[in-house]
Amino acid sequence: MSEREDVIRRWREAEDRLYPVVTVRPELYQAAIGVVRSLADHLAGVPDLDALVTSYLASTPAADFAAAGIERSSIPPELDPGMARDAAYQVRSRELVQRASLEGAQVAIDRSRRAGGQTATIYSHGEDELWPPYRRVEMSLATGFAVSVSTEYNPDTMLPLYVLEGFQLDPDTGAGSEPVAPRSEFTDPDAWRRAASELRQALLTP
Secondary structure: OOHHHHHHHHHHHHHHHHHHHHOOOHHHHHHHHHHHHHHHHHHHHOOOHHHHHHHHHOOOHHHHHHHOOOOHHHOOOOOOHHHHHHHHHHHHHHHHHHHHHHHHHHHHHHHHHHOOOOEEEEEEEOOOOOOOOEEEEEEEOOOOEEEEEEEEEOOOOOOEEEEEEEEEOOOOOOOOOEEEEEEEEEOOHHHHHHHHHHHHHHHHOO
């Protein structure tokens, strides 16, 4: 695992640990949300994920809080400053990933329209559809209906789990995620492919 991947993993794990702890105490939850949001807002000027990782590695919790104007006294003693800082970076990381995804979708939509295409692959991640992590989203340019195929690990077996979903998106931007076909899970990749072909026929074929 690269240093970049390790940092991003730490951010995600910090957020996962933080909120279950603080939600049992409303006053601590409000304080934690305020600290995390304030620091995430301070990071709004960081332009991309690589720059966010660089900023994180070059700083410390105390320095980040000071730069964001967050007084140490405003952080409850029960709240781990390092965990709060990492959770804030995860919030900003998610914002950057979402923005990049939308920008990439717009490029794909515009390119497909210019080429006279009927669909556009607005998101693609992973090289082998049979091994996680993998996801591909294909959208109809006319209707905004989209088919998502993805592969993730089954947490119970740690074997690949094949997932199929359908969404209604904005045909001009690719934004949105209104479900039109419920999430279906498969352990057999051939059954997954057949179901995906049927869903594409139903949603993406004029």
